[in-house]
Amino acid sequence: MATGLLAIAVSLSPVNFDGSLMLTPHWLLAVLLFWTARRPASTPPMLVFGLTALHDLVSAGPIGLEMFAALICVEALRSVAAYRPHRSFAIEWARIAVILILFELIVRAMLTVTLAGAPDLSQTALRYGATVAVYPLVVLFLRGGFGMGRADDRWISL
16 A cells, blocks of 8 residues: 555656646556556455545546546456466566556546547557556566565566
């Protein structure tokens, strides 16, 4: 939970000081997907619900939209990981990339259905690319800084 709160704080911190809009990766989703891929039992739906609801509230985004999409994506990753366990980081990263595409598609679909203003496709693609690109950094930070590896990390290496 502490790393989720840290991800929320990082995502809300100003990164561009000249006042222009800068798209940032979805840090909280990257952390939640890391937890789910590495230790599925550490991401119960109520924790995902609480962290993403808090993120929606403090980021002034549509309340519940990213929460809904994140819950679907975390559960999809959990079901894939249960039937097809993996041993390599490349496979994990590819799974995360596919799940992030699902996340962006759900968010865009919900914004379209509700007739809300959806961001440009280029902005969505940039955020997707940024989140996929920072996922290895999230892995290194959480694994090195907090010691959060797989439940069976003593038998395998990254």
